[in-house]
Structure formats: C-alpha cells, structure tokens
Amino acid sequence: MKKNYLKLLTLAATTALVMSCSKDDGPASTANDGIQNGDETGIDCGGSTGVVCSQNNVLSGKLSNDITLDPSIEYSLTGALIIEDQGSLTIPAGTVIKATGSTSSYIAVAQGGKIFINGTADNPVVMTSGAANPTAGDWGGLVVCGKAPTNLGATATSEVGDLTYGGTLANDNSGSIRYLRIEYTGATFNSSKEFNGLSLFGVGSGTTVEYVQSYNGGDDGIEFFGGTVNGRYLVSTNSGDDSIDFADGWTGTGEFWYISGGAKAGIEGSNNGDNGNATPVTQATLKNISIVGPVTEGALYYKEGGGSFNLDNVYISGVDLGVKVKSTDAEAAARIEANALTMTNVQFSNVAEGFAYTDYNGSNQNFIQEGSAIGAGNGAAAPDWTAGWTRGLDNSGTTTEKLNGEVSGNVTLDASIAYELTGAYVVKDGGKLTIPAGTTIKATGGTSAYIAVAQGGQIFINGSASKPVVMTSGAAIPAAGDWGGLVLCGKAPTNVGATATSEVADLTYGGTLVDDSSGSIEYLRVEYTGATFNSSKEFNGVSLxxxxxxxxxxxxQSYNGGDDGIEFFGGTVNGKYLVSVNSGDDSIDFADGWAGNGDFWYIAGGAKAGIEGSNNGDNGAATPMTTTTLSNISIVGPVTEGALYFKEGGGKFTIDNLYTHGVNLGVKVKSTDTHAAARIEANDLKITNVQFDAPATGLTKTDYSGDNQAFFTEGTTSGAGNGADAPDWAAGWTVGL
Structure with a gap:
C-alpha cells in the first residue's frame, strides 16, 4: 500500500488533511505532518516530503494545500473536512465518498478555498451515506463559502460549519462543481440548524455549479444564501423540506432545474428573514424549470420580502398551489404590486383537487401568464440531460433487467443497467457474452443463480482497475453462499477422463485442446458466492x-465466498493477479491435472488451506499430472490446513517467492497420502525463497515426516508485492484489503 494506493498529490508537510487510521487509541501526532489520532505507518500520500497519511482512506480535518483524490478509492468521511483559505480539493470523475459521522460529517470550503468536482455524465462524483441502510439525514452535506455580496452585512457566519461568508467580490471563485450527486444529507443540529444537500453561502459568479443532484436529503436540496453564483442543470429529488431555496440577496440565474418529490415548496425564494427590504435585494432569473408535485407550500413560495424574480418556461405538475405568499408578508406583497415578480409561459398540468394559481389576494393578479412550456426539457418527465448520472428518476440509468436463460449468439451487457441474476445464465456453444467495465450483476436466485460458460462458448469480462465488473449478492444484507458463482468449462486436458461433468451446472468439460479459449476475464470481483446444493456440491467464487x-x-477477486475462492479443475489456463479474501474453505485450489501457472496471488482470511494443490481425488497417480509453477505469492493466515495443502497425490509444483504471515502450518501432507509422499521424495515439490513471517504460536513448517525435509528453502521475500500488505496492483478494484 504505497503511493499509487492513495494518489493524493502535492501534499506538503503543513497539510492538515487527516486520513485518520482506524486505530483510535494511538496518541495524536506531535509532528507538523497532517497526522491526527493515528499511527504513522500507513500510506505515503506522495509529495516531496513523503508525508505519511493512513491506510484506511479516511477523510477529515483541515486542508490548506492542493489535494487530488483517487477515483479508484472509496473514501470514508468520518468528520468535518474543511478546505481552508489557499487550499484546494480536486475530486475526479467516478470518486465515491461515504460519510459515517452524522452531524460531524460534512465537507466545507472556506473563503479563499476551492473545490473542483470533475464528474461526468457517465461517471459522476457521488457523496453519500456510509450506513448499511442509508436514510435522509445520515450526514451533513457540502458547504461552500465565498466572498460575494449578501444582504446580511459585510460578512456573516454560515448556519452550519460556522464559517465566514460574504463580502464585495461579485466574481469570487470557489472552484467548479460538475456532475455531482449528493445523497442522504440533512443531518440535524437542532430545530433551526440542519444541513442541506448543497449550501452555497455568498458564492461568487466565478464559481461553476452545474449538473448537481440532491437525492433524499433531510432538509433543503440545494440552497443559495446570497452570492452571485449561477446554478444550471440542477436536480432535487425527495427533499425533506424545500427542493431548491435561495435567499439573502442572491443575484444569479437558474437554468434547467428539475424538481420532484420535495416535502414543502418546490422553489422557496426569499429576500431576508429579518428584514424583507434588506439590500441588495434577491434578484433571480429562472428559465426552463420543471416542478413535479405534490408539494405542500406551493410550486413557488415567495417569502420574506421575495425579491425581483423573472421566471420563464415553467412546467408545474401535480400541485394544489402555484405561488404561495403569506398574508402577513407586506414586503413581498409590495413587490408583487410593483411587478417585481413576473412568471411567463407557465403551464399547470395534472393539477391536484382544489388547485389555486396563487393564494396572494392583492390587486395584481396578472404576475402569472400561462402558456405552453416544456420546463427542464420534457415537462414532468425527467429531462434528457439527467440521464445516467442522477438517481431516482425515470431515466437515471438505473434501469433493471433480469438475467437468466441461455446465450447462443453475441450478447453485450450495458454498464448503465442494473442486472438482476434470477437463475442460471449459460453461454452455450457458439455464444459470446461481453460484460463492459463498471457493470454490476446482483444475484437473487440462491443455488439456481449462477453464470456459466459451456464448452465452445466465450465470455469477455472487460473490467478496469477503476471500474471492475462486479458479480455480487442482491440480498439486503449479503452473506457468503447467497448465490452460485461463475463457472467456465473448456476443452483442455484433465486427468478425470476424456470428458467429465462439472460438479455444479452439469456441463461437459475436458478434451485435448491445450490452447482452447473460453474468452478473457480481467478486473472481475465476485462476492458472496458458494451456494450449497449438498455436502459434496458447493459453488466456488470462480470455477475453471x-x-x-x-x-x-x-x-x-473472490470476496466472502462460502466455499473455495478460485478453483482450477484441470486445464491449462494461467492465473495472474488473483485475490481471494475470506473464503469459507480453501482460498485458491487446483486439481485434476491442472497444467497452468500462477503469478501474483494474494490470499487472506481463508477458513482452511491458503492453497490446496491436488492431483486426483480418486487416483493420486492419475495422468496428466498436476504440474504448475507458482511465483510471487502472499498467504496471510490464520489457516487451519496449511499455507499449502499438498494433497491427493499433489503433483509437480515449483514455487518461488512465497510469503506467509501468521500461519501455524507451512506445508500440510496427509500421512496416508502415499502418492504425495512419493512425489516429495522424488523432488517434485520444490519451494524456494519461502518466508514464514509473524508465525502463529507453535509454527510447524511442515507436517511431512518423510526423509526429504529439504523440499523448501527459506529466504526473505516480498510475495505478491508487499508481503502481508495488499499489493499495489490490487488497489481500487478489490474490497476487504
């Protein structure tokens, strides 16, 4: 876990960004190195000073330098992360930040600081709850404080975050926010202090705010507190209070806003809660707006003096009140009478029973002019520009499709679709299944849910380090054994006969084609596999x-599988850069005359053997004999059946650069396994450069009691790359390391 595991750039020694360690009992660092409440043995964040942060990708603290996050890492926000004056935080497309600290968890940009959120339509930045069952109000939200004018005085203090905002710099620049989705915000301090999804305090027009969604927030979705920043392509979905709110002398333009499901007002527009005539007066130009009810406080709540508002092309659906104005709001009434509120091309569609255009009862009843409108683009329907990066809309890219049956032609899945694996999905002879990077498949069918490739079929899993393909459980609380796994059957030789039948999926495998191709699998993670048919039939994570x-x-990677993580049943395929974590049986297993090689394997947390290598369970002398060369292997215990279980005749194994950690048995050989013993005596098992690090109490390097005790040679090794630590090549696409 070195520099490329957490690519935080240009971190200087005075940086106060805290990437806190999970150990909360360590002393606070006294060095001016950005460490707080943790040890200093974690990740090198980079930079000329080589400042050490942490091994847990945790965000909190104060940032006064320039930091760029790594989109391949899922970050935990455990407290307030404050970007101070002169500091900047850059968040690339695809970055996910999960908050765990309730009211103490939020991200804030102070005056002079900058944030650059560089999401894309295909790969938004997501700030969300880290709770197992997320809900509105789980954490704070994003707060930005600038130096642009408000009508609250020369400066003010943000109601959440306690940061100064306001000033005289109309074109102040706090950075750029594009393609951001904020979820489950709105943590409550008290009855008058709640976070919004995105709060913009005195933010200047030099700042870009566009393509932002607030989803399931506990308070307002997006709120402008004064300032001059413009807001374009904004979405607020299921807010617990108002959907989009502006006040305190905001002078800006809003264009393409799509609002649905808010509890109170669609838009709440105010001047000043203490003085409806405060200056500068709120001046808003809003264009191309869709407000989809029901709402309880009007599509527009013109409040606390209102201001000078011009709205055009507004589509309002499912409301019982168009514009709300309090009867006691004299300043708002005066502005309506002075034609400061004008609404043109307003279309009321699908109005609720008892609908009223407005509850304002003054003389000027002509401030609303009806007309044909398309609002944000498609009337009440989600506009095209929301597709893919939003959540909870009818075109959010969350379309679900069920997978089962057979593939006999060429089928390519779509990474923007959520797939549900409800049964067996089998690629037949001549069929080709392509799964692009970023695709997620969730299985719901127990033992009947698995993906299999029959002889002659091919699968192409084209994941990447930042966007792996994930096959996982669809259960609300996933657990090992929730579903089957991935099964591939080819035509390469085995020692179980000319052909055989797979123990799961009942498919034929084996043959004479050493170079047979079942396709290509790269950057795949399988989770919660190992569904059980009976005591002798269980799925592995991946079975070859x-x-x-x-x-x-x-x-x-196989993660939290109920049986073996990855298993080779004969064949000649090679396995490189493999990870098995928390398997319920052996971590990586091979048998039945496998004649491939393994390179860079990282194994941790398996219940039984780290590696189980066999020849044939019925005849330890069967041919072709299991023959393999394994290089660069890390096995992190504890294990109950040895780092290597040389079993059922074993085979011809050459192993080099083997690192073990926390094992109490290095190599296991059953005393009754005469074929395995014969191979050891014939020097068919050779292990060079093996290191037994941090051995468990009572370490036995081998329980083999034969004459040849020189089949392994100890040395100092790095294993899969970093000894017991996760190797650099596993960063980003794996979990549980």
Missing part, C-alpha cells in the same frame, strides 16, 4: 473446468 491456455484470466 478444463479451461485452456487461450483464455485470459487475470485481476480476479
């Missing part, structure tokens, strides 16, 4: 039956 050397199999 007679798969040939023409198949690419690399960068694959």
């Amino acid at each position: 039956f007679g798969v040939g050397a023409g198949t690419t199999f690399q960068y694959v």
Whole structure:
C-alpha cells in the first residue's frame, strides 16, 4: 500500500488533511505532518516530503494545500473536512465518498478555498451515506463559502460549519462543481440548524455549479444564501423540506432545474428573514424549470420580502398551489404590486383537487401568464440531460433487467443497467457474452443463480482497475453462499477422463485442446458466492473446468465466498493477479491435472488451506499430472490446513517467492497420502525463497515426516508485492484489503 494506493498529490508537510487510521487509541501526532489520532505507518500520500497519511482512506480535518483524490478509492468521511483559505480539493470523475459521522460529517470550503468536482455524465462524483441502510439525514452535506455580496452585512457566519461568508467580490471563485450527486444529507443540529444537500453561502459568479443532484436529503436540496453564483442543470429529488431555496440577496440565474418529490415548496425564494427590504435585494432569473408535485407550500413560495424574480418556461405538475405568499408578508406583497415578480409561459398540468394559481389576494393578479412550456426539457418527465448520472428518476440509468436463460449468439451487457441474476445464465456453444467495465450483476436466485460458460462458448469480462465488473449478492444484507458463482468449462486436458461433468451446472468439460479459449476475464470481483446444493456440491467464487491456455484470466477477486475462492479443475489456463479474501474453505485450489501457472496471488482470511494443490481425488497417480509453477505469492493466515495443502497425490509444483504471515502450518501432507509422499521424495515439490513471517504460536513448517525435509528453502521475500500488505496492483478494484 504505497503511493499509487492513495494518489493524493502535492501534499506538503503543513497539510492538515487527516486520513485518520482506524486505530483510535494511538496518541495524536506531535509532528507538523497532517497526522491526527493515528499511527504513522500507513500510506505515503506522495509529495516531496513523503508525508505519511493512513491506510484506511479516511477523510477529515483541515486542508490548506492542493489535494487530488483517487477515483479508484472509496473514501470514508468520518468528520468535518474543511478546505481552508489557499487550499484546494480536486475530486475526479467516478470518486465515491461515504460519510459515517452524522452531524460531524460534512465537507466545507472556506473563503479563499476551492473545490473542483470533475464528474461526468457517465461517471459522476457521488457523496453519500456510509450506513448499511442509508436514510435522509445520515450526514451533513457540502458547504461552500465565498466572498460575494449578501444582504446580511459585510460578512456573516454560515448556519452550519460556522464559517465566514460574504463580502464585495461579485466574481469570487470557489472552484467548479460538475456532475455531482449528493445523497442522504440533512443531518440535524437542532430545530433551526440542519444541513442541506448543497449550501452555497455568498458564492461568487466565478464559481461553476452545474449538473448537481440532491437525492433524499433531510432538509433543503440545494440552497443559495446570497452570492452571485449561477446554478444550471440542477436536480432535487425527495427533499425533506424545500427542493431548491435561495435567499439573502442572491443575484444569479437558474437554468434547467428539475424538481420532484420535495416535502414543502418546490422553489422557496426569499429576500431576508429579518428584514424583507434588506439590500441588495434577491434578484433571480429562472428559465426552463420543471416542478413535479405534490408539494405542500406551493410550486413557488415567495417569502420574506421575495425579491425581483423573472421566471420563464415553467412546467408545474401535480400541485394544489402555484405561488404561495403569506398574508402577513407586506414586503413581498409590495413587490408583487410593483411587478417585481413576473412568471411567463407557465403551464399547470395534472393539477391536484382544489388547485389555486396563487393564494396572494392583492390587486395584481396578472404576475402569472400561462402558456405552453416544456420546463427542464420534457415537462414532468425527467429531462434528457439527467440521464445516467442522477438517481431516482425515470431515466437515471438505473434501469433493471433480469438475467437468466441461455446465450447462443453475441450478447453485450450495458454498464448503465442494473442486472438482476434470477437463475442460471449459460453461454452455450457458439455464444459470446461481453460484460463492459463498471457493470454490476446482483444475484437473487440462491443455488439456481449462477453464470456459466459451456464448452465452445466465450465470455469477455472487460473490467478496469477503476471500474471492475462486479458479480455480487442482491440480498439486503449479503452473506457468503447467497448465490452460485461463475463457472467456465473448456476443452483442455484433465486427468478425470476424456470428458467429465462439472460438479455444479452439469456441463461437459475436458478434451485435448491445450490452447482452447473460453474468452478473457480481467478486473472481475465476485462476492458472496458458494451456494450449497449438498455436502459434496458447493459453488466456488470462480470455477475453471478444463479451461485452456487461450483464455485470459487475470485481476480476479473472490470476496466472502462460502466455499473455495478460485478453483482450477484441470486445464491449462494461467492465473495472474488473483485475490481471494475470506473464503469459507480453501482460498485458491487446483486439481485434476491442472497444467497452468500462477503469478501474483494474494490470499487472506481463508477458513482452511491458503492453497490446496491436488492431483486426483480418486487416483493420486492419475495422468496428466498436476504440474504448475507458482511465483510471487502472499498467504496471510490464520489457516487451519496449511499455507499449502499438498494433497491427493499433489503433483509437480515449483514455487518461488512465497510469503506467509501468521500461519501455524507451512506445508500440510496427509500421512496416508502415499502418492504425495512419493512425489516429495522424488523432488517434485520444490519451494524456494519461502518466508514464514509473524508465525502463529507453535509454527510447524511442515507436517511431512518423510526423509526429504529439504523440499523448501527459506529466504526473505516480498510475495505478491508487499508481503502481508495488499499489493499495489490490487488497489481500487478489490474490497476487504
């Protein structure tokens, strides 16, 4: 876990961004190095000073320098992260930040600080709750404080975050926010202090705010407190109070706003809560707005003096009140009478029973002019520009499709679709299944849910380090054994006969085609596999039956599987950059005459053997014999059946650069396994450069009691790359490391 595990750039020694360690009992650092309440043995954040942050990707503290996050890392926001004067935080497309600290968890930009959120339509930045069952109000939100004018005095203090805002710099620049989704915000301090999704305090027009969604917030979705910043392509969905709010002398333009499901007002526009005539007066130009009810306080609540508002092309659906004005709000009434509020091309559609255009009862009843409108683009329907990066809308890219049945032609999945695996999904002879980077498949069918490739079929899993393909459980609370797993059956040789039948999926495998190709698998994570048929039939995470050397199999993780993580049943396929974490049986297993090689394997937390290597369970002398070369392997215990279980005749194994940590048995060999013993005596098992690090109490390097005790040679090794620590090549696409 070094620099490329957490690519925070240009971190100087005075940086106060805290990436807190999970250990909360360590002393606070006394060095001016940005460490707080943790040890200093974690990740090198980079920069000329080589300042050490933490191993847990945790965000909190104060930032006074320039930091760029890494989109391949999922960050935990455990407290307030404040970007101070002269500091900047850059968040690339695809970055996910999960908050866990309730009211103490928020991100704030102080005056002089800057934030650059560089999401895209295909890859938004997401700030969300880290709770197992997220709900509105789980955390604070995003707060930006600038130096632009408000009508609250020369400066003011933000109601959340306690930061100064306001001033005289109309074009002040707090950075750029594009394609951001904020979820489950609105943590409550008290009855008068609640976070919004996005709060903009005195933010200047030099700041870009566009393509932002607030989803399921506990208070307002997006709120402008004075300032001059413009807001374009904004979405507020299911806010607990008003959807989009502006006040305190905001002087800006809002264009393309899509609002749905808010509890109170669609838009609340105010001048000043203490003085409706305060200056500068709120001046808002709003264009292309859709407000989809029901709402309880009007599509527009013109409040606390209102201001000078010009609205055009406004589509309002499902409301019982168009414009709300309090009967006691004399300043707001005066402005309506002075034609300071004008609304043109307003279309009321699907109005609720008892609908009223307005409850304002003054003389001027002509401030609303009806007409044909399309609002934010599609009337009440989600506009096209929201597709893909938003959530909870009818075109948010969250379309769900069920997978089951057979693939006999060429099928390519779509990463923007959420797939539900409800049964067996089998790629037949001649079929090709392509799964692009970022695709997620959630299984709901228990033992009947698995993906299999039959002989002659091919699968192409084209994940990437930042966007792996994920096959996981669809259960609300996932657990090992929730579903089957991935099964590949090829035509390469095994020692279980000319052909055989896979123990799960009942597919034929084996043959004579050493270079047979079942496709290509790169950057795949399988989770919660291992559904049980009976005591002798359980799925593994990935099962490779007679798969040939023409198949690419690399960068694959099994996580929390109920049986073995990854298993090779004969065949000639090679396995590189493999990870097995928390398997319910062996971590990586091979047998039945496998004749492939393994390179860079990282194994941790398996219940039984780290690696189980066998020849044949019925005949330890069967041919072709299991023959393999394994290089650069880390096995992190505890294990109950050895770092290596040389079993059922074993085979011819050459292993180099093997690192073990926390094991109490290095190599296990059953005393009754005469075929395995014969191979050891014939020097068919050779292990060079093996390191037994941090051995468990009572370490036995091998329980083999034969004459040849020189089949392993100890040395200092790095294993899969970093010894017991997760290797650099596993960063971003794996979990649980």
